Amino acid sequence: MKGGTVTVRDTPTGWNSEPAGAEPRGRPRGRPRSEAVEQAILEGVLRLLEGGGTLSSLTVEGIAKAAGVGKATIYRRWPGKEALLLDALATLDNDPLPETGSGSVRDDLVRLIEFVRQRGVSKRESELLRLVTSEVMCHPDLSQQYHDRFIAPRREALRQVLVRGIDSGELRDDIDLELLGDLFAGPMLMRTVLHQWAALPEDLPERIVDAVLDGVRKK
Amino acid sequence: MKGGTVTVRDTPTGWNSEPAGAEPRGRPRGRPRSEAVEQAILEGVLRLLEGGGTLSSLTVEGIAKAAGVGKATIYRRWPGKEALLLDALATLDNDPLPETGSGSVRDDLVRLIEFVRQRGVSKRESELLRLVTSEVMCHPDLSQQYHDRFIAPRREALRQVLVRGIDSGELRDDIDLELLGDLFAGPMLMRTVLHQWAALPEDLPERIVDAVLDGVRKK
DNA sequence: CGATTAACGAAACGGATCGTCTCGTATCGT
DNA sequence: ACGATACGAGACGATCCGTTTCGTTAATCG
Numbered sequence: 001m002k003g004g005t006v007t008v009r010d011t012p013t014g015w016n017s018e019p020a021g022a023e024p025r026g027r028p029r030g031r032p033r034s035e036a037v038e039q040a041i042l043e044g045v046l047r048l049l050e051g052g053g054t055l056s057s058l059t060v061e062g063i064a065k066a067a068g069v070g071k072a073t074i075y076r077r078w079p080g081k082e083a084l085l086l087d088a089l090a091t092l093d094n095d096p097l098p099e100t101g102s103g104s105v106r107d108d109l110v111r112l113i114e115f116v117r118q119r120g121v122s123k124r125e126s127e128l129l130r131l132v133t134s135e136v137m138c139h140p141d142l143s144q145q146y147h148d149r150f151i152a153p154r155r156e157a158l159r160q161v162l163v164r165g166i167d168s169g170e171l172r173d174d175i176d177l178e179l180l181g182d183l184f185a186g187p188m189l190m191r192t193v194l195h196q197w198a199a200l201p202e203d204l205p206e207r208i209v210d211a212v213l214d215g216v217r218k219k
Numbered sequence: 220m221k222g223g224t225v226t227v228r229d230t231p232t233g234w235n236s237e238p239a240g241a242e243p244r245g246r247p248r249g250r251p252r253s254e255a256v257e258q259a260i261l262e263g264v265l266r267l268l269e270g271g272g273t274l275s276s277l278t279v280e281g282i283a284k285a286a287g288v289g290k291a292t293i294y295r296r297w298p299g300k301e302a303l304l305l306d307a308l309a310t311l312d313n314d315p316l317p318e319t320g321s322g323s324v325r326d327d328l329v330r331l332i333e334f335v336r337q338r339g340v341s342k343r344e345s346e347l348l349r350l351v352t353s354e355v356m357c358h359p360d361l362s363q364q365y366h367d368r369f370i371a372p373r374r375e376a377l378r379q380v381l382v383r384g385i386d387s388g389e390l391r392d393d394i395d396l397e398l399l400g401d402l403f404a405g406p407m408l409m410r411t412v413l414h415q416w417a418a419l420p421e422d423l424p425e426r427i428v429d430a431v432l433d434g435v436r437k438k
Numbered sequence: 439c440g441a442t443t444a445a446c447g448a449a450a451c452g453g454a455t456c457g458t459c460t461c462g463t464a465t466c467g468t
Numbered sequence: 469a470c471g472a473t474a475c476g477a478g479a480c481g482a483t484c485c486g487t488t489t490c491g492t493t494a495a496t497c498g
Contacts, residue, residue: 015328025468027466028466028467028472028473029466029467029468029471029472029473030465030466030467030471030472030473030474031464031465031467031472031473031474031475032465032466032467032473032474033467033473033474033475034465034474034475036311037474037475051368054357054358055357056357056455059454059456060455060456060457061454061455061456062455064476068476069476070455070475070476070477070478071456071457071458071476071477071478072457072458072459072460072475072476072477073474073475073476075457075458076474076475080456080457081456091489123425130356130357131356131357133353133356133413134352134353134354134356134357135353137349137350137352137353138273138274138275138349138350139273140271140352147266147414151414168480169437170436170437171281171435171437172435172436172437173438175426175430176426176433178417179406179423179426179427179430180430180435182405182406182409182410183402183406183427183430183431183435184389185409186405186406186407186408187398187399187401187402187405187406188405188411189409189413190401190404190405190408191401194349194352194408194412195366195370198397204398206393207395207398208398208402211394211398211399211402211427211431212402212431212434213434213436213437214429214434214436215431215432215433215434215436216391216394216399216402216431216432216434217389217390217391217432217434218389218390218391218392246496247443247444247493247495247496248443248444248495248496248497249442249443249444249445249494249495249496250443250444250445250446250493250495251444251445251494251495251496252444252445252446253445253446253494256445256446275484277497278483278485279484279485279486280483280484280485281484282462283447287447287449288447289446289447289449290447290448290449290485290486290487291445291446291447291486291487291488291489292445292446292447294486294487295445295446299486300485303474325445361439431478434490
């Protein structure tokens with residue numbers, strides 16, 4: 001944890017994206033970083049994860065070996081294993097959020113939850129999500145970054161749909177917005193993250209949304 | 220991971236409780252294990268966790284130091300850090316499940332979810348639960364033990380209440396039992412495990428249960 | 439009482455990984 | 469050509485794991 005000499009000149013993928021005008025400065029002097037190396041490292045991480053290894057089995061040296069690079073090359077780009085995991089997650093998680101606001105609020109909710117389900121059914125993404133979540137839960141600083149980059153946009157999209165539903169009179173206006181979101185997202189996240197052995201049938205989003213909308217009390 | 224000479228003679232707390240008649244044999248010959256040491260180790264784990272350390276900060280050597288014991292004494296009782304964590308969790312998690320079946324199904328559901336909320340509001344239990352969950356998610360074998368010891372009993376209690384509700388006509392009978400459980404438990408577990416920064420007000424269980432029962436669609 | 443048996447604290451060991459650092463080489467701009 | 473920087477390879481000290489040894493302590497058995 002003490003100061004070192006390895007200088008992280010810049011970070012292409014943005015784990016510590018410099019906020020102020022750092023981009024428009026001229027190209028740095030020496031040999032530029034290889035984009036191929038960048039992708040080889042991220043691809044190596046994903047490849048190692050497909051074997052369903054434990055978190056401790058994903059070592060930096062193993063990543064370097066799998067990617068055919070030196071360790072220093074990894075530490076030149078990321079401050080540690082955790083930030084690298086976050087960027088690896090980002091390479092899988094770049095699908096755009098589904099369009100909302102066109103049809104009924106009910107269909108928008110189904111679309112958003114189906115989007116979450118898709119993460120769970122993909123073996124590769126599921127394994128990665130599981131490890132990242134477990135890693136993030138122990139690192140408060142990473143927890144913040146993970147929340148900002150991955151959780152917050154989804155929660156915001158869900159929130160907008162819910163606000164639209166309240167305004168249009170389709171949803172009750174006497175329930176906390178946050179609670180409302182958890183009612184819809186909780187059941188699906190529970191299956192994708194907590195117990196991965198649960199099945200994720202195609203119609204699960206529909207069933208969740210309709211059950212939460214209509215209530216489970218026998219009329 | 221290779222075979223060793225340290226023989227685990229017996230395991231008081233039951234991480235590998237011998238199923239067959241092993242208990243009624245006469246007292247073993249030599250010096251018995253100190254119960255005080257047992258509790259000192261578990262207490263040391265809990266004390267280290269209150270500082271909100273990352274999972275890697277909870278080292279076996281640190282536990283031994285905190286408890287004032289030797290490392291071998293820990294490995295004499297538990298096969299590794301993970302199993303020790305599970306037993307430490309058990310020392311906090313020995314409150315009996317709330318009584319159900321007396322009044323309305325709605326009140327039973329509130330009681331069960333309030334029971335989950337209590338885990339989340341206790342700082343000590345919350346931290347421990349967070350670390351154990353993260354540890355468990357990476358160890359398939361531990362995941363099984365964790366599920367059997369902690370998850371399954373709660374799910375079973377919830378399931379019984381739901382079955383009673385269906386039989387008595389209070390709950391719809393056209394929804395999967397498993398989905399029904401996730402609808403109630405998901406929102407609360409989401410807050411206690413996934414984002415620990417969320418508030419857990421006292422009336423949250425009531426609000427969850429009533430919202431899921433009545434539905435969130437505007438009538 | 440004395441012998442036996444096993445747990446105890448302390449400490450050392452080999453192995454693995456981390457994060458840093460140093461080489462010699464390769465590739466860029468000037 | 470030259471300086472600057474990234475690259476792969478690998479050594480380094482530090483830390484932790486899980487095992488093992490050592491001398492001591494506490495219980496049972498004869």
